[in-house]
Amino acid sequence: MKHIRSNDTKPEMRIRKYLFSKGFRYRLHKEDIPGKPDLTFPSRKKVIFINGCFWHGHDCKRGARIPKSNTAYWLKKIGRNVERDKANYLKLKELGYEIATVWECEMKDFPALAEKLEAFLNA
């Protein structure tokens, strides 16, 4: 199974292209920010994470689909990811960043997702 949260995945590219076309400018995977957010908007102090539902334990059909074999291993691994996400979000908030999380499953309704992200960035 391929790790979804590698760089330049399809959902990420689509979101990047869209936001760029709307005039938003961002930095990618900034190393000096907790959690290396997929998109960072330095002047707005906002970050966007684009999360695979499986890897980040989303509360949706896809996120709940734990493999039948090595179940304990996967639960532990995903549990660690979720904990790490939480810790990173906390650190980001302490630094004054606002955070939006995009779940892979939200890509199914891209217009709604686009609206949510624009509202987040313009707020």
Ligand SMILES: [Zn+2]
């Ligand atoms: Zn999901």
